[in-house]
Amino acid sequence: MNHAQLTALGRALRVLGEHGDALSSDTQDAKLHEVKADLKRALDLLEETVTTAAPTTRCAEHPTGPVDQDAPDLCLLCETRRRLARRSKVNDSFPQGRPTAPDEIGERTKSRYGVRGDRPQPQQRWLPELWTGQTWQLCGTPRRDKQEAELYLAAQRRGPRPSMAYRLVHEFTDYEVLRIWGTPVKIDIEPMGNI
Numbered sequence: 355m356n357h358a359q360l361t362a363l364g365r366a367l368r369v370l371g372e373h374g375d376a377l378s379s380d381t382q383d384a385k386l387h388e389v390k391a392d393l394k395r396a397l398d399l400l401e402e403t404v405t406t407a408a409p410t411t412r413c414a415e416h417p418t419g420p421v422d423q424d425a426p427d428l429c430l431l432c433e434t435r436r437r438l439a440r441r442s443k444v445n446d447s448f449p450q451g452r453p454t455a456p457d458e459i460g461e462r463t464k465s466r467y468g469v470r471g472d473r474p475q476p477q478q479r480w481l482p483e484l485w486t487g488q489t490w491q492l493c494g495t496p497r498r499d500k501q502e503a504e505l506y507l508a509a510q511r512r513g514p515r516p517s518m519a520y521r522l523v524h525e526f527t528d529y530e531v532l533r534i535w536g537t538p539v540k541i542d543i544e545p546m547g548n549i
Contacts, residue, residue: 358404360403361402362399363396363399363400366395366396366399367396369396370389370391370392370393370396373385373388373389374457377389378491383418383502390433400453402461406418410428411425411427411429412426412427412428412430413428413429413431413432415429415432416429416430416431416432418440418481419431422434451495477498477526478498478524478526479496479497479498479524479525480496480497480498480499480500480502480503480522480523480524480525481496481497481522481523481524481525481531482494482497482503482507482510482520482521482522483520483521483522483523483534484508484510484517484520484521485517485518485519485520485521485538487515487518487539487540487541487543488519488541488543489542490538492509493517493520494506494507496525499524500524500532503522504522504533507520507522507535511535517536518536518537518538518539519534519535519536519537519538520534520535520536521533521534521535536544
């Protein structure tokens with residue numbers, strides 16, 4: 355409904371309200387015909403503004419969904435969900451959470467981040483890094499094979515524009531520097547030594 359339709363419909367309904375206040379037992383037929391014309395105009399405006407189908411259920415989530423006459427809100431979809439929940443509570447046919455192993459004891463506390471057994475095992479990787487003059491920076495794709503990462507760094511050192519230093523970092527739940535090629539020297543980015 356746009357603003358113009360809303361304004362016109364509100365005006366037509368206010369006119370009808372004024373007619374309702376003015377009605378009495380001695381109202382003339384001409385006045386009743388005027389009320390009839392205003393009522394028809396309001397119904398026509400309402401017909402223009404309503405674009406969707408009338409709701410078939412009293413459900414806010416599925417207003418035009420399938421109807422179940424036995425449901426309190428007439429919504430078949432919500433009633434099916436409620437029936438399934440009641441049935442699983444009675445039959446215990448749909449247990450909540452991950453099934454417990456035979457050696458596990460009792461119900462585990464549900465965690466937002468999962469339990470250690472649910473998380474994948476950490477994977478080890480070798481990270482090739484170069485010294486930029488200020489900090490160590492990743493210079494290639496992390497490798498799963500240490501020898502492949504060392505060969506990559508050897509090729510970088512032989513390249514046309516080698517860095518002053520390279521290092522290989524082992525990543526496995528923590529970081530460990532395995533080997534450093536060259537000497538990393540801190541370079542001041544100001545040309546005159548920050549004078």
